[in-house]
Amino acid sequence: MTRTMYDGVDASRLPADAQLVAGYVDGAYAWSAADWARFPQSVKVRIAVFSSTNDGEVLDVEPGNATPAESVDWVLMRRRAGVDPTVYMNTSTWPTVRSEFSARKVAEPHYWVAQYDGIATLPAGAVAKQYYNNNQAGYDLSVVADYWPGVDPASGTTFGASLRRNDMHVDLKPNTPVVFTNPAAVLGGTSTMLLASDFGDATVRVAxxxxxxxxxxxxxxxxxxxxxxxxxxxxxxxxKVSVNVTAGNAPVGLDVLA
Structure with missing residues (x-):
């Protein structure tokens, strides 16, 4: 099962009842709060065009915007912010983007690809495909998977956003790794890991x-x-998650909420 997404530089040209809408959080065509408010019932996909922008669920990789190499740094930055990110690019650039992640041994993000062939079919490995461009109408169309990680609410989660259960607490000691199984892998939802220190600064390595x-x-x-x-x-x-305090002598509290 798939869905249809509209995107464009002018939010007023997109249908207000679209299933999904995509717009920009930075750059010359950044949408205003009023633009986003036009779509109260739509799933919203927020696009960054600059790799330095620590915002959005998608990075736009194309000439004049972010580069394939910069997409790796943006993905790492957004993951540190707790986001499950996606990179957008055309199908001819896709192999270059993937090779950048492979070269740096970074897990690949989700992919939204562009190929204006008029075919609303998802290619293997992509969560969305932009298949139609209409400059006169002022929008593009994409076919989107029924579930888009990082955009749609976590599927199968058993706890509402306002109620999270603390599944684990550990006081990390310097140079003593803690390895655990992520509760989300069992529950089918998304877990959140918190790291905190009351007694000093520390550097924590998370694998x-x-x-x-x-x-x-x-x-x-x-x-x-x-x-x-x-x-x-x-x-x-x-x-699997491995956590280790690699610098600093302060104990760090590790909590996992599911």
Whole structure:
């Protein structure tokens, strides 16, 4: 089963009752709050065009916007912010983007590809495909999977957004790794990992394994005693997590909410 998504630089040209709408969070065509408000019932997909923008669910990779190499840094940044990101590019650029992730040994994001062939069919490995462009009407059309991770609410989750259960608490000690199985891999939803310190600053190395991508992602996070907890999303395809304090002598509290 698939859905239809409209996107364009002018929000007023898109139908207000669209299933999904995509617009920009930065750049010359950034949508205003009023633009987004035109679509109260639509699933909203927010696109960043600059790799330095720590916002949005999708990065636009095309000439004049982000580059394939920059997409890796943006994906890592958005994952640190707790987002399950997607990269958009045309099908001819897709292999280049994928090779950048492979070269840096970073788990690939979701992909929204563009190929204006008029065929509303998803290619293997893509969550959305932009298949139709109509400059006169002022919008593009994409076919979208029934479930888009990072855009749609987590499927199968057993707890509402306002109620999360604490499934685990551990006080991490420096240079003593903690390895655990992500509860989301069992529950079918998304877990959230929190890292916090009350007694000093620390650097925490987090390694996650995606059985969907068959790859590890390793990211270091700075946890400060004067700041809030670092929040990390653990998607349902993340089944193993390794956490280790690599710098600093302060104990760091690790909590997993499901």
């Amino acid at each position: 996650t394994f995606s059985f969907k991508q068959h790859a590890w992602t390793v990211v270091e996070h700075t946890v400060t005693a004067n700041g809030g907890a670092v929040s990390l999303s653990l998607p349902a395809d993340t089944n």
